[in-house]
Amino acid sequence: MKEKIVIYAGYIYNGTELKENVTLEISDGKITSIKEGFSEVGDAYLLDKREHFVFPAFINTHTHSAMTGMRGLADDLPLMEWLNKYIFPVELKLVDREFINTFFPLALVEMIHSGISTFADMYFFQDEAALWVKKAGLRAVLAEGVIDFGTPNKKEVKEQLAYTEDFIKSFREDENVIPAIGPHAPYTCSPELLKKSWEIAEKYDVPYLIHVSETQAEVDMVLEKYGKRPVEHLDSLGVLGERVISAHSVHLSPSEKEIFKEKKVGVSHNPQSNMKLASGIAPIKEYLEKGIKVSVGTDGVASNNNLDFIDELRTASLLQKISTNDPTALSAEETLRIGTIGGAHVLRLKNVGRIEEGYWADIAILDLSSANLTPVYNPISHLIYAASAHDIDTLIVMGKIIMENREIKTLDEGEIKKKARMYSNKIKELVL
Ligand SMILES: [Zn+2]
DSSP states (O other), X not given: OOSOEEEEEEEEEOSSOEEEEEEEEEETTXXXXXXXXXXXXXXXXXXXXXEEEEEEOEEEEEEOGGGGGGXXXXXXXXXXXXXXXXIHHHHHHHOSHHHHHHHHHHHHHHHHHTTEEEEEEEESOHHHHHHHHHHHTOEEEEEEEEOXXXXXXXXXXXXXXXXXXXXXXHHTTOSSEEEEEEEOOTTTSOHHHHHHHHHHHHHHTOOEEEEESOSHHHHHHHHHHHSSOHHHHHHHHTOOSTTEEEEEOOSOOHHHHHHHXXXXXXXXXXXXXXXXXXOOOOOHHHHHHHTOEEEEOOOOGGGTOOOOHHHHHHHHHHHHHHHHTOTTSSOHHHHHHHTTHHHHHHTTOTTOSXXXXXXXXXXXXXXXXXXXXXXXXXXXXXXXXXOOGGGEEEEEETTEEEEETTEXXXXXXXXXXXXXXXXXXXXXXXXX
């Protein structure tokens, strides 16, 4: 593949406006020129996408990638029964380096097909995951999960923190990987662990990923234990700031919303997981109006059950409409923005999330030829309301073609799926 890429785009959305018939040039990983009309290619590699829609690639701000190994293992259960009978036994007995090496790449394959260039992951053995991110050519914030009662990687909290610090040191200069720390939640991490994690995040200037106020039960638990609501509790510990990526944040009081705004905390909205576990609806339209940073995540597939980001965005939009009784809430364009530039703001990524000269060439391309996308009046409407991941045909990340015409170039999709199917027998023996 030549270093320079030229795209003929039938339609293009740069993050603020929609245009037709544009020639885009990419070199050294960056977008170098955007011109109206279709101009000469010269020595570049041409992607002729005159029947397509070119847009900034998606940014998935909350997932647990390797949970692809537990997809569909158990559904339609109360949260505690689901966790105790299925998820925790698998995590305690089976999640090891081999498990990560089997199911993390499976998630990458699914995310690539969905047009995701960048994602934020909270799970374990992130040194293994990091190598896969590099191989795939994607960009990821990888947070090692830390939790009071031990992780599949390290039993003692002290060891968890030491491992995380080593992991951060190893990858802090990396192009693809942004290492981070992920204290699970205010109800599963002691105040001491939350503070120690914060110290590490500050010391190395890395993101701090945490689940906050996912369910009303969590709010009640934290209130009873600490006499404060979750956000108030975190604020009193001094662990809120711009580096925080707060997953869910469904149940916030008016003063907690003010705290999030003031401390510039970023929210990852995960609508399908919240619906499936009956957690509630995060009022993200209100958050956006207040000036709180909002992005979208899929969460892990054990509670979703897929990584189709288009599906996730559509759900986000429809949920705001029904919950506010307002069909104008979260328009297709606003939804696309929180799924792209919104994610870049929450993850604090520079020159990412727009198609503009000098920005990283992180680009997804939607094939408009399917029956479900015919005819075309507004490609943004089609992307959010009518398409699915299967309609994404090309993904470019940092100027590298990761997928072209639905074929992944950087990973062996067939081999990865085969390995996952074989491994699933072990899981079946354990819990079914
Ligand atoms: Zn989660």
